Amino acid sequence: MLIYLDNRLNKKGKPQENYAREIMELFSMGVGNYTEEDVREVARAFTGETINAQCADNWPYSYVFDAGKHDGNLKSVFGQVFNFEGEAEDTNYVIDLILDRISGATDISPAHATHPATALYMSWKILTWFVSESITIEAPAVRELAEFFHTNPVDGDGYHIRQTLRKLFKSQLFYRPEYRYTMYKHPADFVVMALRNLQLHENSYTGQARSFLQRMGMRVFSPPNVAGWNHGQAWVNSGYLLNRYNYANRLSSSAIATNEWVDDLIPARQRNHDAMIEFFRARLIQTELRPQEYAILNDFLSEIQNGGGSAQSKYRRKIRGLIHLMMALPQYQLK
Numbered sequence: 322m323l324i325y326l327d328n329r330l331n332k333k334g335k336p337q338e339n340y341a342r343e344i345m346e347l348f349s350m351g352v353g354n355y356t357e358e359d360v361r362e363v364a365r366a367f368t369g370e371t372i373n374a375q376c377a378d379n380w381p382y383s384y385v386f387d388a389g390k391h392d393g394n395l396k397s398v399f400g401q402v403f404n405f406e407g408e409a410e411d412t413n414y415v416i417d418l419i420l421d422r423i424s425g426a427t428d429i430s431p432a433h434a435t436h437p438a439t440a441l442y443m444s445w446k447i448l449t450w451f452v453s454e455s456i457t458i459e460a461p462a463v464r465e466l467a468e469f470f471h472t473n474p475v476d477g478d479g480y481h482i483r484q485t486l487r488k489l490f491k492s493q494l495f496y497r498p499e500y501r502y503t504m505y506k507h508p509a510d511f512v513v514m515a516l517r518n519l520q521l522h523e524n525s526y527t528g529q530a531r532s533f534l535q536r537m538g539m540r541v542f543s544p545p546n547v548a549g550w551n552h553g554q555a556w557v558n559s560g561y562l563l564n565r566y567n568y569a570n571r572l573s574s575s576a577i578a579t580n581e582w583v584d585d586l587i588p589a590r591q592r593n594h595d596a597m598i599e600f601f602r603a604r605l606i607q608t609e610l611r612p613q614e615y616a617i618l619n620d621f622l623s624e625i626q627n628g629g630g631s632a633q634s635k636y637r638r639k640i641r642g643l644i645h646l647m648m649a650l651p652q653y654q655l656k
Contacts, residue, residue, distance in 0.1 A: 324382065325547055329371045332390035336364040345419060347548055351442035351458075354424035354433070359398055366411040368392040420480060432464040440471035440480070451489060453500045454553045462494055502608060502655040505556045508537035510656055511565055515648060518604045521577050529571060536564040557654060569648035573641040583640045584633075592636060594622045597643060605647045618646060 323329050328340035341364035345355045369391030372382040386408045395404045398418055405411050426433045432441055444466040445458045470485045489495055512530055523530040534541055538561050544550050598618050602610055625638050
């Protein structure tokens with residue numbers, strides 16, 4: 322972020338505000354919990370936080386605090402006046418202020434009158450990432466998770482991500498039926514879940530998987546901007562969907578779903594059409610198929626059965642076709 326948000330240019334007398342603003346807007350409290358004056362003062366506190374292009378490791382940069390570029394005058398953030406002389410102490414103090422800041426911005430949610438804005442905002446982000454994109458910051462679940470996130474009674478250490486996620490994943494909220502299959506898979510979900518659920522393997526991240534992820538809209542490790550990727554329906558359009566279907570075709574090809582893998586998948590005595598459909602439904606969809614979807618899959622298998630070729634070749638075509646078709650179903654685009 323020192324590079325991406327220009328803090329390497331932030332120095333006494335010429336504060337650069339990008340990093341200071343996004344620390345509060347994107348990475349902690351969210352919009353509406355700070356003032357423009359707070360942005361300017363936080364930027365002054367972050368002066369001298371920069372990078373050194375000379376680094377012995379493989380990474381081309383290393384962090385450095387340049388005391389000569391640091392603004393050593395008094396600052397005032399959220400009404401707190403301070404100035405420290407040690408390396409990066411202003412920065413550490415500002416971060417503590419942000420984490421404990423109760424903004425009183427009740428127009429955002431009533432909980433902002435009593436809870437730190439960072440705890441609320443980050444809890445909301447966690448819930449919209451793992452539970453449902455439709456959860457609003459006013460929801461009671463946000464406040465409940467924020468209380469745990471900030472105080473963390475498990476080990477007494479506030480803002481503990483691991484413990485907070487453990488609480489969420491063990492909660493009744495996480496397993497509510499109304500939150501199942503309401504979120505769109507992003508490209509990494511689409512690819513990785515298929516590989517894991519089918520126990521298939523791409524030989525190299527730098528090969529086709531990476532290329533298809535990019536065609537689906539996600540250039541891994543290179544988001545379009547500092548806010549990251551848009552989610553939800555942004556992942557579903559004609560171009561992105563077509564590339565999802567094309568990747569499903571690749572995954573079902575003999576190059577990945579090899580003859581050996583296909584032949585060992587289902588015992589010969591269980592190779593009726595119902596068993597084949599159920600095998601992949603349980604692994605890829607994990608919810609009941611609609612009657613019309615089941616009929617389409619069954620018709621597909623019947624057409625192969627009535628065609629030419631040996632029993633073994635028919636079986637292989639059925640298996641590969643089912644992978645492709647199920648990954649193209651609407652349900653497979655959801656999680």
